[in-house]
Amino acid sequence: MAIWQAEYVRQQLLAVHENLQVTLVKMSTQGDRILDTPLAKIGGKGLFIKELESALLNDTADIAVHSTKDMPAELPEKLQITAYCQRADPRDAFVSNHYKSLQDLPAAARIGTSSLRRTCQLRAQFPALKILDLRGNVNTRLRKLDEGQYDAIILAAAGLIRLDMTDRITDYIETTYCLPAVGQGAICIESRLDDHETNTLLGTLQHPETEITVTAERAMNARLQGGCQVPIAGFATIENNILSLRGLVGDPAGKVILQAEATGASEDSISIGIQVANKLLEQGAGKILAEIYSQ
Numbered sequence: 001m002a003i004w005q006a007e008y009v010r011q012q013l014l015a016v017h018e019n020l021q022v023t024l025v026k027m028s029t030q031g032d033r034i035l036d037t038p039l040a041k042i043g044g045k046g047l048f049i050k051e052l053e054s055a056l057l058n059d060t061a062d063i064a065v066h067s068t069k070d071m072p073a074e075l076p077e078k079l080q081i082t083a084y085c086q087r088a089d090p091r092d093a094f095v096s097n098h099y100k101s102l103q104d105l106p107a108a109a110r111i112g113t114s115s116l117r118r119t120c121q122l123r124a125q126f127p128a129l130k131i132l133d134l135r136g137n138v139n140t141r142l143r144k145l146d147e148g149q150y151d152a153i154i155l156a157a158a159g160l161i162r163l164d165m166t167d168r169i170t171d172y173i174e175t176t177y178c179l180p181a182v183g184q185g186a187i188c189i190e191s192r193l194d195d196h197e198t199n200t201l202l203g204t205l206q207h208p209e210t211e212i213t214v215t216a217e218r219a220m221n222a223r224l225q226g227g228c229q230v231p232i233a234g235f236a237t238i239e240n241n242i243l244s245l246r247g248l249v250g251d252p253a254g255k256v257i258l259q260a261e262a263t264g265a266s267e268d269s270i271s272i273g274i275q276v277a278n279k280l281l282e283q284g285a286g287k288i289l290a291e292i293y294s295q
Contacts (some may be wrong), residue, residue: 068183090185096152123254179233220271
């Protein structure tokens, strides 16, 4: 997936800047190497970006391409997210060889996911399910499903679509049913603040609607002081210049699910994100997150 995303950004740049030379610098991150431990126990999804950010800071790379949902709320002082490419399908995908949907799963069915966000929402709605940790790249996860280690797995729909694996999607899980991760479906490009030439080139890839919606979601996450692997969900949409944001915080057991929403002018995306976060904090989100961080 990382290679696909980097190649996608390369093609987008060349489409606008024909004479530009773009070289892919392939890297293996700690998150790619440690596959036998749940992400929440080894530092969360930030493990997928640390080496890439080091390459930026060491001037061995000019840009880093990320899945926005993997990005922590705070970035290193000298780096910024310079562009968001147009968001793909933000939904989660239900993948199974024997069952048509989540509702079709029998009691005690084994379902695989690496996300605490999904886990809390699944447990709240389907307490009888047996939720198991699932790591590895997309092909590895699908192989484990095909080998019978799980009855179903949950993956980001965008990843399967981008890899031409739409045929593996058994059912799309609507955002009203399972709220996505902050930034899910969007590719972002990180660069150095002082690299003005590169930042000017990247400006041509900025997708305004994606920038506004993801900015609201990330503002909510930042106010919650959300890490990379916590049960926080957020999804924003724009209609007629009105931004709507829904946010969620849950405990991993699914016993407590807090939800909030807010709407306003799209130019107020940051304040709307903070507003939703404050509503969640008033409901007790801070206590839930503090307990998770202390584990």
